[in-house]
Amino acid sequence: MIKKRKYKFTSLLFAFGILVVLAIGLFIERNGINYTSKQSSYYLNVSQVKTKSEALSAIPVNNLVIFNSSNETSASAINNFKQLFEDMKVSTAYVDVATETIPDFTSYKSVVVLTPDIEPLGVKAIELMDWVEAGGNVMFAMTIQKDNMSSIIEHKLGVVTSAYEYALVNKVHIKDGFMLGGGKDYKIDEAFESAWGVELDSSAHVHMTTADDNKTPLIWDYQLGSGRVVVDNFGIYVKAMRGFYSASYSLLDDVGVYPVINSAAFTLDDFPSPVPNGDGKYIKHDYHMNISEFYTNVWWPNMISLSEKYGIKYTGVVIENYENDTSGKIKRQSDSSRFTYFGNMLLQMGGEIGYHGYNHQPFSLSNVDYGDAFEYHTWPNTKAIGNSLNELIRFTNSLFPTEEKSVYVPPSNILSVEARDFIVKKYPQIKVIASSYFSKTFEYEQEFAVANDGMIEEPRISSGTIIDDYIKLTMVSELNMHYVSHHFVHPDDPLDVDRGAKLGWDRMFENLSKQMDWLYKAAPNIRNQTESQMGGAIQRFSSITVTKEVTDAAFTFKLGNFVDEAYLMVRINKGEIGKVSGGELEHLTGNLYLLHATNNTVTIQRK
Template sequence: MNRLWKGRFRWGRLLLVWLVFLLLAGALFAERSGVQYTAAHVQIGALDHALTKEKALAGQAPVCLLLCDSRQVSVAEAKEQLEQILQDMKVPAEAADLADTAPEALPAFENYETIVVLVPNFEPLGLRLLDLMDWVEQGGNVLFAMTPEKCGAFDVVAQKLGVLASAWNCKTAESIVPAEGFLLGGGQRYELSDPFESSMAVQLRDDAAVYAVTGDEGVPLIWSTELGKGRVVVDNIGVYDKVMRGFYAASYSLLGEACAYPVLNSAVFFLDDFPSPVPEGDGQYIRQDYGLSIADFYAKVWWPDLVQLAERFGIRYTGVMIENYEDDTTDPPLRQSDTQPFRYFGGLLLRQGGEVGFHGYNHQPLVLPQTDYAGLYDYNPWPSADAIVAAMDELTAFQRAVLPYAAGSVYVPPSNILSASGRAILGQRVPQVRTIASSYLEDGTDLPYVQEFGVAADGIVEEPRIVSGGMVNEPYMQLAALSELNFHFVSTHFMHPDDLLDVDRGAAEGWEVYKGGLERYLTWLSTAAPGLRMQTASECAGAIQRFSGVNVTLQSAADAWTLTLGNFTDEAWLLFRANEGVPGRVTGGQLTCLTGELYLLKAENTVVTIERKEG
């Protein structure tokens, strides 16, 4: 009996060891295979149909006059930016150009609620300049969005603009320091790229409210002043690039008792070329710092560090897949045989709550033979539209085979290059692509597919990426991040796994330095905008659809502000600035103070009422 018991005990222990072994083997298999995941819960879904911004504003009577003189220097550039700003803020506007219209033939100012002046030299306005000031005193609101030029006409109205004294020389706007409470991220210095003498040297009246200055000399860059029953806002920045839009939008929002405009409320983090075959390149710095192969570095260092950042900041990454790195664009697409990296890293990404989109069958942009790369790239064009469609169909089929729950719908062009013909092919013949995420800013060439946030005429959502990499503290990117946070309340960032294989993208500095830059950006972003939604690219696309289609009308009364939203679906997000009065109880939505008098409004109904607190 005792020997039988001992035998059973030995076999029982052996069985237990085998059971533990099998469990460990199963866990290891699950980890290496990357298939133990389910479809992530989508926070905000796509709409079946969404309006373009143009259609959202169609038929509305203009409430803003964009008064310009295209004969003057930089006016064309400023007009291009302000027209886009007003459209995105859903302000119905019309333009009048002094190059085509005599001053006396300008529209009656009384027909508008606001006027934006893009006439740096006031002389061509003649007596209408005085009419404009009279209109403000009777309750109008005007934004002088371009740095005024010192001239006789300016001196006549300078005091009404809040200027006590001015000089003929201009000051260099080397940086901008927004007032704390004026902008998200305010109270900090942001460097301007390629600064020049762009700002008028002025001394302001004591009653002028200053919202931004230069960092070195404290030259006023944005200010406002009360004039009778109305308000004057002046932008003295003198830079009219796309990267500055947030400052001009914020300046416009200072007009009137309050201002409300639709935004996205979204932050997206793209991982380009992920998942993909193990990237090619020189891994000398990885071997030097970690003693690991490229593949082991990604699995043991890079990805775990990204997961830690995701857990800390609430990020859900969007990877975009490359099936292979072959340059062949002429032969029929060939299925990738090595699926393990895709299943493993793709599965990890999906388990993290992220999603997988499309980057390309290979890394060749979707262009046809007529495209000229001007010696900047050695990419191969595709011989025909059919070849492009076949490549995209193969990528889609491959993704479904290795990651059945991926459901990709977002396309990121390699190197942000997408020709007009390639873009048309996607819209007409590749229905699986519902969103394109390319570049928001230009690079000085005609090659990048540069986008605006919105819905295109063919229904594809345009979702541009703004900043990239781990060096977001570089002046241009830092300024762009600040600007778009205050314009669209959005952050779109991308990075590549193979950045650490390229000296020009941070390989020599190493992953710890690169990661530190990314962490500093995420810390700044979460501090400046703690309510910003961390989303995947497809969720951001849903937010863009709602933003694109909605419009808003604001009515001010003594006891409340009433917002009426056109084309409202299920929700809308808006930035709301209370210039006069303090918001109280809200009906039809939720209001959260972001900074100073700037609030984030979640509209849950077609009509939102914001009561004013007494006193």
């Protein structure tokens, strides 16, 4: 019998195998998970896209806005309402009662009174209400001032009695079924006595009140003869309230309809990037980790869990380094392990990579003086800016060579006019600029739009983990105005006391999670998109127009500049709906629906 030989190094082979497994694990950790691209471009061809003003120019004017440039409140609100109706694709004529004669109402389907002082309208105010009674539609968009003329017409607004005093609006209650996010109370920043004290006819339909014992009516509609009256009585006309006015306007007529974007995007600013600078004392206290370990073992797993729970597609915008050199001299990033690790995982989750900066210095030339607002440096010329962008593009292409990268987020939302023009002319691969919906010092303020030069403007409307009352109100408004959510989170939020670091990351993440929970309960089927996909949605939103035909048998919507699909908010104010052709209706809340149009003509049968 031949005996089997016993090898003394068998245990060494076992140990070697363990080392190989560990090495593979370390390689994966350092380089991220391999990914296959899951994204296909949603952009339209340039020839298929129109700006909102170009699209509106082809639509007959059917709405009249009456304002008063000599009234401070009216004058300050007019531009905001012009933007509102442009976004709703309501072709509108504007008449200034301080300098112009009010035209015949019979040329229009709706009239919006954008002045609190009714007396300058004179006898036209009485003619207006007679026109409504005969079948017209009017919206009083500003808190009405009690005077002789308003006293004459107030009963035709559904008002039984009225006072000269105004009620405090420090919290509002949106009736369930009126707006997305309804059935809840929302606080108002810088509240004041802005609501006309009224008692309404029992037949008036009240959609929003003050959230106090008085329940002062803030939005209502009233059937006047064959026409309809809508009154907005909350007296706040800022950009953050547009969705309340779009919802109010949709109460007019048997059906209200306007285009929306239908998109929820979530951006991870400065991600991937080198380890953020900042005071990590709260992280060390709570987690006994350094900053790098915290991001790998706590922050990023939390963000993954949020994505998995709600289907969020993150857009990460890259910062190559945090140096302050703006001379145009380039120092390449030597350590790419963090970038590939986090970036590949983000891509595997269905996200995308965009551009933020070679460093975190905003693109402003030497003609900009930041003063005490920022410690940023300016750039000497566009050549230096170009050098930094070229390096950022080279760096991200070396890390993620198969991915289309088309989104640029300006550091701190700061972007000079000169730098923006330079980017548009020299970098056609950048199709989207994502900055801010609300202007602060030096910030580049945007609307959801396609600019005249073709750049897609894609503002964020909320950010961070301190979800204050203003952010909550804005998110409600934008769900109803554009059916959109666009939120930014910075990885270094837990390092910055001004952004919540003292609360601790657990509390910060809890705040963020609660707001995302609110969002997806209010709009459970909103499309989760990357920023480039939102860009394509904005192109379609910018181009589309809608004209409606209302008969006893059906509502018919004809869509101009239709390419492949469009989304529209539809409010059925009268009657029941039957068969839909040319698209699909999704019930949102109350009598509010989302229409997904798949044809340039959509018909909704009436029961």
